[in-house]
Amino acid sequence: MLELTRPDTLVERVVAAIRAEIGAGRLPADARLPTEHQLSEQLNVSRSVVREAVSQLKADGVLVSQRGNGSFISKNPTGTVFRLPGASKGVADLAQLFEMRLWIEIQAASVAAARRNSADLKRMQTALNIMQDHPDDYAKSSAADVDFHQAIVSSCKNDYFMAFHDFLGGQLAQGRLIAWQNSARLPGGARPASHEHANMYAAIESGDPQAAADCARAHLESAAMRFGITLT
Template sequence: MDRLSRPASLPSRIAQTLRDDIAAGRFAAGGRLPAESALAETFDVSRPIVREAIALLKADGVLVTRKGSGAYVSDTPGGQVWRVASQPDGGPTLAQLFELRRVVETTCAEMAAQRRTDADLDAIRAALTAMQAHAADFPSAAAADIAFHHAIAQAAHNPCFTGLTDFVSQQLLVARQFAWENSARLDAQHGTPRAADAEHAALVDAIAAGDQIAARAAAGAHLSAAAARMGLA
């Protein structure tokens, strides 16, 4: 374990370093971590900082603590909560989050085309209608956009994908609102219909038709265009 520079959140950085050590096998499941004083010396921080880092890992199910004995790696050392690894600059970039979104949502679209129910289609179409109805209300349109992609993830009937979709959607919320505003202004200037409407409609049609290949392609085309509208392409 290397000593750390002093970023904005030392406890989260220390927690991530300990996660990496556990993943690398330096601390096995059931193994005891060094004492707080030893960790504080290793990282060149105070014991309260180490204690906070341990509390973060305990909350995520990575560690368990035993009174008077210390912190131990749990039986689920990968933890029970999914998080994006901390970076020195404070977290992943929008471009990195969008890469994750592209992978997850194209797969969700393909799975939704195979597994969707009539109720799923109703939810997807309701969100699409809400997007169109609130086109001039950018925050509401962005929220409806999130609901639309959430409904598609739900239609895939795999909660792992739903959780990832929702996480990335919230991380990209502000950028989505900007994209809606930018797209609306350009369309108004040129007198053209919003491109996102046609992209979303094509995605819905492919899912409704049960065409997995077309659904993945429609999701990919939409996300490529969305990335451009967000200035990420």
């Protein structure tokens, strides 16, 4: 019997319940998913909630449609899309997100300092200039923030890392916008964040991997503190 267990949105609960059934083997590959009406009754949610959950599972590659026959479990029932926990409604645990970024971005900055070329530095400088020139335009500054970090990752010259960071950047874009908006309420506004980015750029430009790593750590720790989070 399907059961709801996660304290998230109703759609996420339905998605989790269906995934649990798949994981337990009660809905194996190629099995037909219960109808929208059946799921609605079993889970005590509206059919529109079930419809949205099924749509998400199809987008993730967990379910496939057969015209006139309904939805079926795909041959790859774990799906093909990775989502950050809670990212669909913007409540992913910020402390864990910052910790993950700390692990990733320190290494990225270090490698970038050793591998960057003039084009990489120009892209970083352009993004840095936008952040410094438009501190009160949160949409523009946050987009430049994303591009600055993408330029660092691009400097690492690793296609797999770039693909993962592009995904991650998309999931965290709203968080960066909130960070720039949040900075307006703090002493100095966005200037501290711009200064931290400038330090990272200077270390990468100088080709000093350790200094770049140290600057990246200082930036992430300071950014977390602006949200009231202490990274250890």
